[in-house]
Ligand SMILES: Nc1ncnc2c1ncn2[C@@H]1O[C@H](COP(=O)(O)OP(=O)(O)OP(=O)(O)O)[C@@H](O)[C@H]1O
């Protein structure tokens with residue numbers, strides 16, 4: 001504990017670096033995976049290809065990919081972009097399947113009827129399909145967020161900042177307190193991100209909780225509502 | 229007026245859902261397509277708002293060929309109500325009703341105010357306005373569906389088994405409500421059902437369909453009941469005819485009127501002057 005207090009400033013810097021390195025892959029991965037997932041959902045041919053590619057992508061060892069990035073991107077070895085691009089690819093690989101499932105799960109009746117009342121394809125995507133896919137997309141995003149926060153620690157192995165540094169440094173110095181601090185810090189970031197996502201979800205998808213409640217308590221709520 | 233002129237629909241998989249179908253649907257009346265499952269009712273209905281495009285023939289709305297109209301714009305000016313209401317689960321009742329006006333750019337405030345009035349029209353308590361569809365009963369959801377279909381004040385209202393999924397009591401309520409609304413608003417309604425009772429109750433013109441959208445008979449309910457065109461129609465309306473065929477039965481020296489199922493239908497009043505026979 002004394003070590004933690006003594007090094008508070010450094011720990012805070014590493015935490016901030018960790019957060020910054022995590023945010024880009026999470027957001028980029030989500031934003032890119034959603035349209036890819038929609039295409040996979042919408043067009044049969046693309047579905048097989050896309051899902052297979054994503055599956056394969058995920059099996060490539062992450063460290064290998066980070067190390068290969070400078071060659072692929074032409075970046076410097078210590079460029080944070082290597083880590084960000086790698087983790088974005090992982091996020092996409094994780095998220096595309098969920099996004100595909102999310103769009104698959106939107107009720108065909110609702111799509112049909114929104115077409116029938118005059119939604120064009122573009123508006124239907126933004127105003128109907130995307131919001132209705134929201135709850136499943138959110139569930140996927142939470143997994144991506146947690147996994148990305150934990151993967152950022154790998155950056156330390158190739159000389160990048162973040163709480164992973166406490167792992168490598170603590171290991172070299174044979175100092176468990178430092179390693180433990182790194183673990184606790186990483187978990188804390190993951191939990192805070194998760195809570196934020198849940199709160200954002202509640203704000204953006206207020207109907208989802210009502211829907212859920214209606215489904216669970218279907219019996220009583222509905223019987224009372226009949227008659228009118 | 230809507231005219232089907234030799235309309236056919238063959239789906240890509242080869243199914244001939246509608247074969248050379250022609251009919252005129254008069255304005256401001258209710259026409260009911262009735263037939264068993266797979267007879268092509270939904271396909272016929274969806275060809276009117278271009279959810280399905282025919283592979284042969286033409287459909288005209290007031291002499292305008294629908295194939296020349298832009299589908300999205302066409303759908304916004306034709307009301308559509310379907311069986312499982314098809315409401316947007318993520319929008320409140322009032323926003324669901326206001327869907328089409330909002331799409332066509334009516335300001336939000338105005339659209340919601342009009343939607344509240346429509347809720348009155350279809351007999352929905354305004355207190356339900358801020359609920360989500362999942363918080364309503366099936367019957368209430370269908371009312372919201374009807375209100376949404378009416379929101380842009382369309383001349384034409386297409387209804388695909390709108391009351392098919394609610395219990396008989398609520399269905400009968402909704403049917404009466406529709407009759408009342410139609411009396412008030414006089415829309416051109418095309419209504420699809422497989423329930424012949426419902427067809428006879430709601431239809432000014434009833435179209436009995438057999439497989440492939442083949443017309444077995446067209447007429448008013450009275451015409452069809454009085455003169456079924458063939459055995460198919462006779463069978464289809466059989467139960468209904470039986471129920472409506474009244475006969476006099478003498479019970480303990482008094483005459484009562486019973487229907488085809490032998491249940492009491494009412495009393496027989498003989499015109500004044502003669503001694504009245506009652507039950
Ligand atoms: N998209 C489609 N592709 C292929 N065949 C179809 C398609 N839609 C409908 N059909 C076929 O066309 C025929 C008529 O279908 P339609 O849905 O119009 O019948 P319906 O009278 O509305 O039946 P129901 O009372 O069950 O709703 C059926 O044989 C059906 O299988």
Ligand SMILES: [Mg+2]
Pocket residue numbers: 269270271388
């Ligand atoms: Mg149908």
